[in-house]
Amino acid sequence: MTGTGSTEAKARRSDATRAAILTAARERFAADGYERATIRAIAADANIDPSMVMRYYGNKEKLFAAAAEFDLRLPDLTEVPRGEVGTRLTGHLVDRWEDDDTLMALLRAAVTNQAAAERMRELFAAQLGPAVAALVTDPAEVPVRAGLVATQALGFALTRYVLRLPPVVALDRAEAVAWLGPTMQRYLAGER
Amino acid sequence: MTGTGSTEAKARRSDATRAAILTAARERFAADGYERATIRAIAADANIDPSMVMRYYGNKEKLFAAAAEFDLRLPDLTEVPRGEVGTRLTGHLVDRWEDDDTLMALLRAAVTNQAAAERMRELFAAQLGPAVAALVTDPAEVPVRAGLVATQALGFALTRYVLRLPPVVALDRAEAVAWLGPTMQRYLAGER
DNA sequence: ACTGTAGGCCAACGCCTGTTGACATGTCGA
DNA sequence: TCGACATGTCAACAGGCGTTGGCCTACAGT
Incomplete structure (x- = not known):
């Protein structure tokens, strides 16, 4: 040895x-x-x-x-009350973003680097996809709903951590969750 | 002459x-x-x-x-029925994004270039801000609501045109407006 | 204690970048 | 017709980049 x-x-x-x-x-x-x-x-x-x-x-x-190896560590959303999955997921994502700059590296790189963009796509397909699939009944809806969640999650991260739009930077965790939670809720479990 | x-x-x-x-x-x-x-x-x-x-x-x-000189050419939202401002704005932004690659240039550059990021902030403050201000009664709410709109608008553009997440790319204009419109509506004119 | 090898440094390569200045060409007013 | 000025080309610069290979140095296994 x-x-x-x-x-x-x-x-x-x-x-x-x-x-x-x-x-x-x-x-x-x-x-x-x-x-x-x-x-x-x-x-x-x-x-x-x-x-x-x-x-x-x-x-x-x-x-x-x-x-850029990264694990979102998504919680098991099936154990969360149906009406709270949006706020729960939002809170988790905000936390994940704040305590690990790997996601930031991935995002910044993905905008100009093909391999990084592919990494980002894989991350959402392999990690967010399954989490959403566990909530949605119709399997055909899973990719769209996961995609919409990505839309809002990445948009928040982009404006807050990269572009630093002042009003978005100014939101504290609770406010962010209160505003974005319902959006996520609709994308995850809303009508349509 | x-x-x-x-x-x-x-x-x-x-x-x-x-x-x-x-x-x-x-x-x-x-x-x-x-x-x-x-x-x-x-x-x-x-x-x-x-x-x-x-x-x-x-x-x-x-x-x-x-x-990177760019004009969003936002429509006058005060002439739009109160309940439709979300879908109207969403549709306009999707169109604006698709027929002019200046926005794409601005977004891609803003992620790694300080001056471009500042440009992006100015664009939202100077153009989106006033449009939102015309809709919201409490002036203190204007920046947050405009910021939230930016969050969703840029997130959609990022995932669709830059990262190219397949399910987001697959949405046609009508589907995109149907999904994002209500989100925008809430950010523009919803409770809280 | 000896030695092979892993860990580390240094100098250099070929390439590409933004930027510059000297020079050629064309066009238009006088 | 002539000359001034706008338009455009060419070659080179200084610096930074990813990457390579040779050379020390110190530790680990015997």
Whole structure:
């Protein structure tokens, strides 16, 4: 056995560096988008040489792929009272957005980078889709309703965290949920 | 008098070139975002030399500023039946988005470029704000309601035209208006 | 204690970028 | 007809980018 003796896999001496790179990458991608986030800047943030980034992640594209790994951690909406799924989902998404900048990295990059956009599509198809499917009776309605939810969720994130429209920035969590919750509710479980 | 004899201002011989540059710039900024849209590519599209772009627009920043000039042409919502302002506004925005790629250029650029983001904020404050103000009785509510409208409008545009989430792309104009209209209605004139 | 190897740094490459200045061409007023 | 000025081309610059390969250095397994 090697190293510090963890229970699983082999702990490499370079794990700390790898993690530092990933953290710095997420921050840079989140703040600057795909093309303005340079390998050199990321390396500088992580206090290592740019060539280390290449050694550990191959190239910029793969680095982004690693940094953009993300789990929405959606709650099981079937256990929530039918009339509250909208506010519940909205609150969860706001929280998820605020405590992890991976989503921001994904969003900023997805606007100018094809691979990132594909990632975003997968994220909604693979994570939001199933959550919505558990609520909707007619399977044919699932994609549209999930899409509409994405519409409002991403629009809120875009205007609040990226464009920073003052009145949207000014909303506190409760106000945001109160305004957006009913919209989500209708998209998830409303008529039509 | 000079040139082709228009009624106002002086028509320069280079006006065609200036317009070609502007058109190419809008298309490139819309398709690629601010940093990936290069002066060289824009010049190539317009069939001229990159240095002409500099001569006529000074630098890339000013070129963008000129290309991102935009008027939402919002209808006078006070002449629309109170209950239909949501669908009316939604329909107008969808149309506006589809027949002019300036908005797309503005959105794609605003995600990674500060000046473009500021432009976007101004656009909503100066154009959407007043339109909303004409509908809402309490002036204190105007900014929030306009912000919420922006939230849904930009979210729809983002998911449909930029991220291209399949179910959102699949909506036709009528379906989009039917789904988003009520949301807009509530943001514009709903309770709370 | 010795040595192989993983971890890390440095310098350089080829390419692309925005931007500049010198030069050629054409057009229009005098 | 002539000259001034607008229009346009060409070549180059300085800097930044992703990426590569060679070279030290220090630790881990024997």
